[in-house]
Amino acid sequence: MKTLTAMVVCATVGMPLFAYAQSAADVAYCNKLSQTYRSTAQLNSTPDATVPTAMSKCATAPAEAIPTLEKALTDGKVTLPKRD
Numbered sequence: 830m831k832t833l834t835a836m837v838v839c840a841t842v843g844m845p846l847f848a849y850a851q852s853a854a855d856v857a858y859c860n861k862l863s864q865t866y867r868s869t870a871q872l873n874s875t876p877d878a879t880v881p882t883a884m885s886k887c888a889t890a891p892a893e894a895i896p897t898l899e900k901a902l903t904d905g906k907v908t909l910p911k912r913d
Contacts, residue, residue, distance in 0.1 A: 859887035
């Protein structure tokens with residue numbers, strides 16, 4: 830019983846930390862994608878409305894923004910940055 834209790838306590842404490850670490854990595858990757866898009870997008874082109882919206886969500890909803898930014902870059906034949 831003590832083992833089960835210890836496992837539950839560890840899981841309860843560890844899960845938020847794991848989620849935060851993943852989220853921080855997603856935010857960093859999303860920011861890399863945004864920076865890559867800004868540096869490779871043609872200056873006179875008008876981006877699809879989803880791109881600026883995705884860029885604005887990097888800090889709050891990176892998992893939602895990443896696929897949009899990756900698609901915009903790959904559609905523009907731009908190599909995606911490495912994901913750490």
